[in-house]
Amino acid sequence: MSQPLTLGTLYQHLRGELAAAKIEEPDLEARMLLAFAAGIDQTRIIGYPEDEMDADIVQRVEALIARRQQGEPIAYIIGSREFWSLDFKVTPDTLIPRPDSETLIEAVLEAVPNKTAELKLLDLGTGSGCLLLALLSELPNASGTGIDINPKACAIAAENAENLNLTARATFIQSDWMVGIEGKFDIIVSNPPYIVESDIPTLEADVSLFEPHLALSGGPDGLDAYRLIADQAAAHLSPQGLLAVEIGMGQVTDIKELFEQNGFKIKNIHKDFSHIERCILATIEDS
Numbered sequence: 001m002s003q004p005l006t007l008g009t010l011y012q013h014l015r016g017e018l019a020a021a022k023i024e025e026p027d028l029e030a031r032m033l034l035a036f037a038a039g040i041d042q043t044r045i046i047g048y049p050e051d052e053m054d055a056d057i058v059q060r061v062e063a064l065i066a067r068r069q070q071g072e073p074i075a076y077i078i079g080s081r082e083f084w085s086l087d088f089k090v091t092p093d094t095l096i097p098r099p100d101s102e103t104l105i106e107a108v109l110e111a112v113p114n115k116t117a118e119l120k121l122l123d124l125g126t127g128s129g130c131l132l133l134a135l136l137s138e139l140p141n142a143s144g145t146g147i148d149i150n151p152k153a154c155a156i157a158a159e160n161a162e163n164l165n166l167t168a169r170a171t172f173i174q175s176d177w178m179v180g181i182e183g184k185f186d187i188i189v190s191n192p193p194y195i196v197e198s199d200i201p202t203l204e205a206d207v208s209l210f211e212p213h214l215a216l217s218g219g220p221d222g223l224d225a226y227r228l229i230a231d232q233a234a235a236h237l238s239p240q241g242l243l244a245v246e247i248g249m250g251q252v253t254d255i256k257e258l259f260e261q262n263g264f265k266i267k268n269i270h271k272d273f274s275h276i277e278r279c280i281l282a283t284i285e286d287s
């Protein structure tokens with residue numbers, strides 16, 4: 001590259017490289033990567049393009065471009081992703097939180113009549129902790145437990161709780177679904193792995209090659225985790241409790257049936273921003 005010496009020329013270079021690599025939003029990603037490499041706020045790139053850049057920042061930018069060109073998701077490169085307007089640390093042990101999952105947060109909040117109640121929450125397959133922590137940020141007297149089979153994910157979720165000042169109300173435990181869980185909860189949420197195992201290689205490379213297999217694979221028909229949750233959740237739900245699960249495209253009929261067969265009553269089905277059925281809310285039948 002022809003020695004970009006200022007913030008502005010480095011930004012243009014980075015933007016050009018990302019556009020050439022067919023990255024969908026080269027402007028946004030160039031700002032994110034440059035701000036990360038230089039340890040500055042993104043607004044500085046627009047406000048002070050004449051700022052001179054040290055050689056080590058230029059080198060760092062080149063290394064980041066190479067990683068992005070190889071398909072590594074930007075969230076793993078910069079180590080964070082925004083969800084529900086909160087900043088979450090993410091690593092290759094955690095799924096990158098998706099905007100679609102905000103549907104579940106909206107659905108649960110809409111269904112909670114008293115936001116200041118002392119609710120007990122359980123998040124199954126917590127990953128970065130994004131679902132539990134987003135809900136706790138909106139429900140000031142609620143507390144919750146996030147479980148994940150991956151202890152490294154539990155550690156990241158605990159770090160996120162600390163960064164969001166929610167440690168006092170959030171606990172993270174390694175568990176194989178509800179095996180290690182005791183007691184009853186007012187709200188159980190889950191975004192379990194739901195991709196059909198044989199479809200994983202056909203997904204975009206940034207997902208199939210970089211995101212954790214444990215977070216993606218729902219087994220031969222994508223429904224393995226829902227079968228276990230449908231079987232185990234009722235025993236851990238308080239009488240008026242609410243179960244909210246995220247679902248994949250085209251899974252609504254099968255999953256609805258699965259929960260109904262296990263004694264749940266479907267309360268609501270919520271669509272995401274693309275009008276895809278994305279979240280099922282259920283209660284225990286006799287509640």
Ligand SMILES: C[S@@+](CC[C@H](N)C(=O)[O-])C[C@H]1O[C@@H](n2cnc3c(N)ncnc32)[C@H](O)[C@@H]1O
Nearest residue numbers: 097125126127148149176177191192193214215
């Ligand atoms: C689709 S990710 C969801 C992560 C996070 N809740 C989110 O919405 O971004 C599913 C999570 O389930 C976890 N998981 C997979 N199998 C599990 C099991 N048997 N018991 C508990 N958690 C499991 C994975 O490690 C992963 O973090």
